[in-house]
Amino acid sequence: MNNLKQPHSEEAEDKLIASCLLDGDTGVYDTVSRTVSHEDFYTLRGKLFFHALGELASAGEPINEVSIAERLKMLGGLDEVGGMAGIYAVMDKALTSTQAEYYAGIVDEKSRLRSLIRSCRVAMDESQLETMNYDHIRSTLEAEIIAKPSRLHDKSSISNSAKEIMAEIKAMQDGTYEADVVKTHLGLLDDQLGNGGIAAGEVLTLAAPTSCGKSALALYIASQSVVKDGHACGIFSLEMPQKQLTNRLLQTISGVNMRNIREGTATDDQVNRVNQSINDLDTKYPIVTSHSVRSADDLVSQTRQFVRNKGVKLVIIDYLQLIPFNSNKMSKNEGIADISHKVKQMALDLNIAVILLAQVNREGAKRGPLELYDLKDSGDIENDADVVLLMYPSKGSVEDSKDQDHKGSFTSLNYKLAKNREGERGIGSFFKFYHCVGRFE
16 A cells, blocks of 8 residues: 555646746635645645745745745755746746646645545554554544545635525525524523524533533523424433433433432422433434543534434533643643534534533632633633533522522522623523522533
8 A cells, every 4th residue: 555656746736836927926825825824735846835835925026937936045945946946847837826726726636635545554453463442543534634624615705695685685684593592491592692602513511610510501492492393312420320311311301300200209290201211212313422532623523413213403512621622732621622613613513503612710619709810721611612601509509509499499599691702791690590400500
């Protein structure tokens, strides 16, 4: 396999360079540089020429044989391209600049094929040496393959979005419009969110001190989305095994404290509701879970499978700081930032809603009302999120915030939309968290 000829086209590379030099300005380069970079060239000559073109364009300098020669000399590459004779030889290979994008497409395609070969070779070597397990090799290979999106899916033109908006306006006028959102079914919260829920492609970051019920709130939203709207849901629960998670979902969906079942104090009606909920979870409600991820890339890979195989519309990640990263190459802040970026990109690429749970720092947990700067480990968590929902006990501590009404015991929790990209920020209200059944109002 190592003796196979690497895909490349010296003709396309030379003609692309020549096309960029033909008009004497950066216009052609600016167009094709959206498709290729100097690293996509196979020949050293091509890499040096395109690198020099990029530096000239960045500096706003004219592009001609003199400027390119001076720039190549600064890069130590003038002799490598054959001096001035080599520059003139390349310039003679293009008659018009109009075919530049065609040649850029060829260079890009060959570069992708070489990249694919490299990734597959590494995966094959790791498989043969058994240095990594299957899941790690698969997720790494998949992440590398999709790292460079296909040119066939270029969405730079705004016309597609304009057409979609036009269709939505028409649907609004005739009463058939349905927003592509995942509703929380917490009435006031949905009203406060700009899209009437968590829109496809959005990340809602939910942060709260320990024992305030942030995991329970995420599971409640998931259960409501599945039961009331039929949305398939994927849950990454990195602290809770599947059986315990299922037990909590049963409690939330049925509205029955599972302790009553265990202690034999449940009424016949409660037992029937639990049995019906078990049957629905088994046959009706589309929920899939994962309880282990090796990296952010692995999480994205698993999510992609959830979407492809189960049609998942909502993903819950419990929680951000538990996702592993390479601590040998990145600090904790850098690692958390990298994970946050990948989660946001995942939401956009897969067109899903994401609820990302996150920790708050010790000072915020002690202080009470939370602020954005209380998000733990990285400011990029705030930057990547579309919505940041901060939740904390209404009376300073969980114990002091406990109360009771005709529905049972609850904890009063204040919340604030500290970031709300499509709605008003800084607004909030409170939840009643009925912790015995995992429900919120």
